[in-house]
Amino acid sequence: MIIGYARVSSTGQNLTAQIDKLTASGAEKIYQEKQSGLDKDRPELAKALEFAREGDVLVITKLDRLARSAAHLHQIVEMLDKKGVGFRVLDDASLDTTTRTGKLVFGILASIAEFETALRKERQMEGIAKAKLEGKTGGRPKTVDEDRIKAMKEEGLSVPQIVKETGISRAAVYRALAE
Template sequence: MYETPLTKPPLGYARVSTAGQTLDAQLEQLRAAGCGRIYQDTASGAWADRKQLMRMVKELEAGDVVTVTRIDRLARSTFDLFAIVKQITDKGAQFRSLAEPWADTATSTGRLMLAVLGGLADVERDLIRTRTAEGRERAKKRGQHMGRPPRLTPTQQAEARERLAAGEAPAEIARSYAVSRMTIARLRS
């Protein structure tokens, strides 16, 4: 259990991924750990914009202790975990996990682990960037178009270019194809 003396009750954070799951077990553990206020989300851990998580981080004060039952309740990747814990510690608050005693920023071991997580997050970010670039390159070699599909077919684009060359207003051409004026304007380049 947590042995560092607390001046105020810790804050809890509980999350489940789907509405069919229940927060009951997490809430029970967090209350048993002395959490006075518990922020609760029903959202995927992959979502960065979890409302209650964002609210909790915004309301944090120096000296607060954020408690979770397990670190996977806070984040799904090393990168996300590091980013969230960094936001917590940047506010002068601490982070701890009940199931992983090493994940406690009040201890030197916990701070060391946070530093290691930061390094792992950096490596993870580089690996993702490399895999994405490789995938994009393979797709280009196969002739796949990257990004959004064009709003106009190649035939429509050729027609619109002819109409532009004939002096017709881009706004008028855009209306006839039900696209924005910028879609037509980009055909000039």
């Protein structure tokens, strides 16, 4: 069975062109939704993926209608492959996992996506290491002057008095005193 999936990002957009293409390609069942591709929960996509059985083919009109990123696309296609479900993009004939060439192209694209992810992670780690060398640790800057709080406690002020004078929370005072 050919299963179609159509999606537009907002309610102002129209699904008609996608549905027409999917129907013309032989889609017998079409799942459709008006939802951002960045949303993690896309119920109709989940239903389409759940419905697909061995021997079926999931068809979309354009690649960006399905996945949020190359990694997300790879995850979806890998899951389909494990179920024995093919995958085809109508506007890009080279992306068709029901053919040997399509599987090869998809494998190459998946490898490139994995390589890009590794490069991005490597650059991120280099940036973190550089920041650490410069004494920047990341995270939110401290707003509590721990030395001042400790000095106030040594002067004999109670925790409630320190809270009142500094305007910080009781928990923050206790944390500063514990360090």
